[in-house]
Amino acid sequence: MQFLPNLLFALFFFSSIIFFLKNCKKIYRNINLARPIDRFDNKKERFFKMLMLAFGQSKMLDKPVVGLLHLVVYVAFVLINIELLEIILDGFTGKHRILAPYLGSFYNFLIAFFEILALLVIISVVIFWIRRNIIKIRRFVSNDLKGWPKSDADYILYIELMLMILFLNMNASDLILQNAPYSEMYKSYGYFPISQFFVPLYNGLSLETIFIVERVSWWMHIMGILFFLNYLYYSKHLHILLAFPNTYFSNLDNPGKSTNLKSVYNEIKLMIDPSYKIPETELENDIKFGASDIFDLNWFQLLNAYTCTECGRCSSECPATQTGKLLSPRKIMMKTRDRIEDVSKNIDQNKEFVSDGRTLLNDYITKEEIWACTTCNACVESCPIGIDPLSIILDMRRYMVMEESTASNEINAMMNNIENNGAPWPFNKLDRLNWRN
């Protein structure tokens, strides 16, 4: 019987990890539904970019106050994982504060440090909640966040808040038991600069009750973390993991450069010179120009959709969004993810994707949105973790123009003019130098 808690812990732990890995695999599978793109070159430069943007959060500090608060939560998230290591070891072995004897006074420092971080996280999270729910910052209350995205954002804050409170509560009750003394288990380890102020809350409670409080806090804290880990897949919060690969694989080219489609190049070459040989590696069956669904996008664009944490920096910079147009770059990313999720469920049910008569373009993102973009790059520039909504918009325009021919008359006229006169207006090509006269 004495091993029951350890067994129970192992059961919870491994089933959470397995469930989490299953969803990771699903993300990997779904991302690979897309077209290939080579983002495995320039390893050094990529690594450096990841270091700057994801680890260093260099772009988050564009908005210094929230950037700093976000940094606090992020640093705490990374460092408190050291404490998590001990909690997991304790869980498996049935020991309590297993690392303390090995680390000596450094252990006291660590615990004190984590407590301060926990307090800072609580403060940050409360400010984040106020920004969303009381101050109602525009990018957090706009139409594209109505419903689940809004609740999702709040749930994440509540979970983080709960985890930190449980952590401090666990330490406070531990401290009381250490000082009592209560049992062999609670030796005097650790230094508790924050949770010592929780101690008076327990005045009048018996040591047995406090022992229960300590155990319940301990269990809820670790189970909360395992729950949170598995909540990620269903939330916008995947960025805490995917920001790293997303920045690593992000576009290194000049942001103004839109890719030149190889398939188009080969077709034109063939038109000019029928003896032109398309390179082996570029031979494609069923060439489809542009994108009408997630299968036509590339895997980096789908990774972008999973990575987006819906902060809305892109949309608050977008000139179309700012002037009340339907287009919102954040919504482009959210809808792309919604489509991936629907396709994913479809595959889970049918073993392979069975057409549902829907496509990303039209059923999730409207043409009106796609045509409202000025390609100004403000969304790309504003994303702190290298997400590129513009490339999705351009791929959809390519589909509409080259596959569907559904551009407006004005756009068609402009294109006809270029084709016939070498200018977007109906002027005579031979008049091009008339300004000289």
Next chain:
Amino acid sequence: MNVKTYKECKKQGIVPDILFWVGCAGSYDDRAKKITKSLINLFHKAGISYAVLGTEESCSGDPAKRAGNEFLFQMQALSNIEVLNSYSIKKIVTACPHCFNTIKNEYPDLGGSYDVIHHSQLIDQLINDGKLKVKNDQFNGKKITFHDPCYLGRANGEYLAPRKVIRALKAELKEMKSCKEKAMCCGAGGAQMFKDSEKGNKEINIKRTEEAIESNSKIIAAACPFCNTMLTDGVKSHENHKDIEIKDISELVDKVTD
């Protein structure tokens, strides 16, 4: 104007140092033609050896590409590259950030690699090298705001050169609420210039013009013919601010140099 084309130069055995890529707006649009002429004036003042392509020049393909017509874009690009390579052109300057971006970034993959600079960069260099000297103090202490073209700024990271030029005029550079990396678009890019905008509560150029008006400047400096059009239209719609002038930086420099 004494402007030679590459064809004419070739006949006379002259090899110009730099191609002035005029662009469609600079060639056909009445307002943009004035910018073209100002830049030509600066070339002559600075003694630059240049030529244009004239009727051999064709749309860079940018509006087609941004509208999604990759076919038309590549057709334009490939035929332009053929012309450019036939004259062994090495260096290109243009007053249009869209042509600048496209030729600089999108032509190399298609066989056309050139040293492409924007006219604001060239003017900045010429002022630095003493080839253009500011002689006239008509802008002394005047407030000028600069509107960053998306395809010069965010797309190619050039924020400094046009600002250095404005400072060289001894004008007071007043930044708008959003500028540089955060600069708001004028609303013309991505082929928007050639279509009506989608339904919203305001036109983009009106909103951007409001930011320019808030900067309390009587001159808005532009560095793109399309921005120029959008902002000019924007100012027209603000009854009380019709005295605000929209000038290309080449026009400003042309006025104070000789």
